[in-house]
Amino acid sequence: MAAAMHRPFTYLTIIGVVGALYYFSLDLTQTVEETRENSAAPELEFDGYSEGINTVVYNDNGDVEYTIRATRQFHMKDQSALLEEPLVRFFENGVSTWNIVAESGLVGGNTEASARLMESIRLYGDVEVHRLDGFGNSTVLSTQLLDIDSNREILETQDTVNMITASIAHTGQGLFADLNRDEIHFHSENSGHYESQGNHAASEQ
Amino acid sequence: MLPPNNSLTPNLLYSIFSAMVLAPGILMAAQSQSPVNWSADGELLVTIENSRRILKMKDNVRISQDGIDISGDSAIFEYTLDTQELLRVTVLGTPVRYTQESESSTEPVTGNSDTLIFYDDELTEDTIVEMIGNAFIKSPSSTMNCTSIIYVTERDLIREAVGPCQGALTSQNGM
Numbered sequence: 001m002a003a004a005m006h007r008p009f010t011y012l013t014i015i016g017v018v019g020a021l022y023y024f025s026l027d028l029t030q031t032v033e034e035t036r037e038n039s040a041a042p043e044l045e046f047d048g049y050s051e052g053i054n055t056v057v058y059n060d061n062g063d064v065e066y067t068i069r070a071t072r073q074f075h076m077k078d079q080s081a082l083l084e085e086p087l088v089r090f091f092e093n094g095v096s097t098w099n100i101v102a103e104s105g106l107v108g109g110n111t112e113a114s115a116r117l118m119e120s121i122r123l124y125g126d127v128e129v130h131r132l133d134g135f136g137n138s139t140v141l142s143t144q145l146l147d148i149d150s151n152r153e154i155l156e157t158q159d160t161v162n163m164i165t166a167s168i169a170h171t172g173q174g175l176f177a178d179l180n181r182d183e184i185h186f187h188s189e190n191s192g193h194y195e196s197q198g199n200h201a202a203s204e205q
Numbered sequence: 206m207l208p209p210n211n212s213l214t215p216n217l218l219y220s221i222f223s224a225m226v227l228a229p230g231i232l233m234a235a236q237s238q239s240p241v242n243w244s245a246d247g248e249l250l251v252t253i254e255n256s257r258r259i260l261k262m263k264d265n266v267r268i269s270q271d272g273i274d275i276s277g278d279s280a281i282f283e284y285t286l287d288t289q290e291l292l293r294v295t296v297l298g299t300p301v302r303y304t305q306e307s308e309s310s311t312e313p314v315t316g317n318s319d320t321l322i323f324y325d326d327e328l329t330e331d332t333i334v335e336m337i338g339n340a341f342i343k344s345p346s347s348t349m350n351c352t353s354i355i356y357v358t359e360r361d362l363i364r365e366a367v368g369p370c371q372g373a374l375t376s377q378n379g380m
Contacts, residue, residue, distance in 0.1 A: 135287045163251070167289040168260075172249055184251040190262055191244040194282070194291050 046082070048075030053083075057150070064091045066150055068121070070105070081107045088121060090153060090179055098179050100148065100155075102127040121148040129155065129177075140164045141184070143175070153179040161186065169193045241270045241291060243280070257292065258284040268294060270332075272306030272313075273358065275321060293324035300339065305358060307345060314361065316342035318353070332358040340366075347374045 053073045059065040070083035086105035090098040103125030122145070129141040143161045148154070155177040163170040163184070170193070172186025247264025260282040268275040277298030284291055300317040307313050319338030326333050333355060336342065340354040344361060351370040356363050 133286070137287075137289055165289060167284070167291070170249075170260075182253055186249040186251075188247060190246075190249040192242070192260075194241040194243075196240075196290060197288065198290075 045077045046074040047077050049073070050075075063094060066090045066153075068107070079108060083107065086121070086123060088123075088148060088150070097131065098153075099130045100127065100146070101130075102146070121150060122146070123148065137166050141175070141177070155179065158187075163192075167194055167197050239271045241268065241294070243268045243282070245280070253286065256286055258286055258289065260284075266296065266298075268296065273323075273332075274304045275301060275323070277301040277321070293322055296321045296323075301336075303334065303336070303342075310345040312345040314342065314344045316340070316354075316356070326357075331360065333364075334358055345375070348372060 050073045051071065053068070053070050055068040057065050057067070067087075067089045068083070069087040069089075070085060072084040074082040076082060083105040084103075086100075086102055088100040088105075089096050100123065102123035105121050105123045107121050124145055127143050127146040129146070131139040131141075133139070141155075141161055141163050143157050143159045145157055145159050147156045149156070155175065158174045161172055161175040163172075163186075170186070171189075171191055173189040174187030176185040176187070177183065243262065243266065245262035245264055245266045247262070249260060249262040252259050252261070261279070262282075263279040266277050266280045268280060275294075275296055277296040277300075279297045281295045282291060283293050283295075297320055298317075300319055301321040303314075303316040303318075303321060305314040316334075316336055318336035318340040320336075322335040322337070324333055325331070334357075335353065335355050337353045340352065341350050342348070342354055342356060342363070349363065349366065349370060349372040351366040351368055353367040354363055355365040
């Protein structure tokens with residue numbers, strides 16, 4: 001008798017629990033879907049692929065201005081090109097002056113985001129800029145992201161940049177370099193160290 | 206012993222300081238070719254001017270070499286292009302402040318001026334500090350105010366001074 005009296009209450013409890021579970025399961029599913037949407041990497045659609053590319057750009061006089069090499073190139077649907085292990089070389093009077101290597105790079109494009117890159121190359125990952133002067137002295141700039149304006153021969157980044165020469169080790173935040181004028185500006189937070197090459201030689205002996 | 210703040214001719218002061226610094230207990234100073242460190246909050250420009258590699262930096266510039274510390278508003282480092290050796294450093298400030306640790310005394314050598322230039326003497330390889338404009342230097346044994354002062358760090362020696370000058374010697378020199 002008592003059990004029969006409690007039966008409606010039991011049914012109501014079961015219905016309530018099932019309803020609550022259903023409600024929360026819907027909410028959970030929605031959250032998971034939202035998370036998936038948020039975490040999904042932007043799809044990079046390419047319509048062309050090539051290996052071992054070598055692009056040579058000439059100036060008005062017919063001299064080589066710069067070259068771009070890469071182990072692989074993916075031509076994207078937005079008309080940009082994704083480069084693997086790019087090597088950008090600038091020339092002056094037929095002589096290679098500045099060589100720039102990186103893990104990857106992005107050139108050109110016609111989307112809003114890539115329109116700014118039409119005449120520039122953005123390099124990513126362990127970017128190294130090598131310069132060998134007329135005396136055989138090496139200068140190496142290294143950073144993680146670098147924009148190259150290939151027409152104006154300008155390098156720019158807001159990242160931390162290290163500069164190493166035979167006698168100087170320097171670090172600064174942000175860089176603007178005019179390769180034609182052989183000028184390098186570090187924006188801020190500069191610190192460096194000079195050691196005579198004579199001292200280097202002595203310490204290595 | 207001279208009373209403090211006596212006005213002296215530069216030559217007389219120069220002679221007195223030269224004599225003092227040859228006494229024992231001279232300061233430990235930077236060695237030629239010692240590494241140089243720098244930092245600056247503002248922009249740093251690397252360029253080539255007059256066949257020299259130039260580093261120009263500004264805003265809260267600090268430079269150190271061994272026991273020497275220099276601070277100022279801006280600085281210019283000049284290097285040879287071929288060997289990349291540091292030729293000289295010019296520091297501007299309001300004022301430029303100079304500190305040099307002393308081996309024989311707890312008190313450092315301190316100084317300030319409108320402009321400070323330091324470099325290695327080509328012949329002696331001593332480290333030379335030129336303080337130009339409102340130059341002041343204070344060592345444990347003396348103080349000196351001049352229009353400009355040329356100071357040899359390794360010897361604690363004022364090699365040249367351009368007047369008008371004022372100076373004082375302390376009694377601990379036994380003079």
